[in-house]
Amino acid sequence: MPDVELTYCVVNTSQRELLLHGLDAIVADRATVPFATETLVLDNGSRDGSASAARAHPAVDEVIALDERRGKAFNDSELLRRASGRYALLLNEDSELLPGATAALYKALEDNPGAACAGAQLLRPDGTAQACAWRFPTPLTALAGALFLHRLFTVQSGGSHTREVDWCQSAALLVRCEAAALVDYLDPDFFVYSDEVDFARRLRDAGWRSLYVPSAVAVHHEQLSTAAVSERRIVELSRNRDRYMRKHHSAVAARVVRWLTAWTYALRALVALVLPGHVGGRDANRYWRHVTATLRPDHGEGLREAADEYNLLHHA
DSSP: OOOOOEEEEEEESSOHHHHHHHHHHHHHHHTTOSSOEEEEEEEOSOSSSHHHHHHTSTTOSEEEEOSSOOOHHHHHHHHHHHOOSSEEEEEETTEEEOTTHHHHHHHHHHHOTTEEEEEEEEEOTTSOEEOOEEOOOOHHHHHHHHTTOHHHHTBOOOSSSOEEESEEOTTEEEEEHHHHHHTTSSOTTSOSSSHHHHHHHHHHHTTOEEEEEEEEEEEEOOOOOOHHHHHHHHHHHHHHHHHHHHHHSOHHHHHHHHHHHHHHHHHHHHHHHHSTTSSTTOOHHHHHHHHHHHHOTTSSOOHHHHHHHHHHHHTO
16 A cells, blocks of 8 residues: 555544544545545544444544543544644544545645645535634734624635635644644643644744635534533633633733623624624524623633533443
8 A cells, every 4th residue: 555645534522424424525535636545533432333433434544432532632633643644634523525625735735835734615514605714813803803803804714716824724624744743733721622723823933834725625514502512612712712812922912802802792792682683693692601701711611521521421
């Protein structure tokens, strides 16, 4: 077997059907590239038969089945360490590559040896484009959000040509393994959310760049969640936004971002009260929960605590 050039790296957390759908897409897409590939699946402590289903799938070369649920940064790092290829394509279980995506991402990094990451254009299941590349968070980007100028000044996933950006979402992100190793992979302190932002920032600090590649397309099937899971996600999102600001900026900058972000969510909550159904389907209570979680990022239980509870339950 020729040397592996690219490794597909899929993390799955109890989403068997989405995982199988994504693996089917890998089979179709890997047939469009002229080099050897492999597929690794890391099953994150699932109890729905995901690991067995992945082992039986023709796309999969190896399954890493964890006994305990771990964070996304930890899991992506584990896959990057195990990848045999020069490149590793990080995928969620709910990511569906469209034919030609791998080839476009690969060409972007081959043509730009100073780039460490290349992110695909993500589509919602209805085919509409999803914002998937942004400027690094700063007080200025938070101010842009507070003035409702976020899409103009912060979102960078626009246009039809490959371009340099600050960071891309890791739902479909091709990574140069050499560069990832040089910065010691993703920081596990970010259980989930802001993990890829911190990763891209450390790569930038080390002299590497990130690219957005609109000719590479993947459908992002963001699964629906219960109210309890949504609450945990809000807490985790807020705490890791704050963690990033304190790590890469300062306590003062983190405080400014907290207040500006809370103001933005408070205005959305007010609009949701006055015009229900006209703010993306989110109700005022959920926006207000973002306000309180943003102002007090060290309070509440997030997805990290949910994983701890899950692990205790299944090891009792």
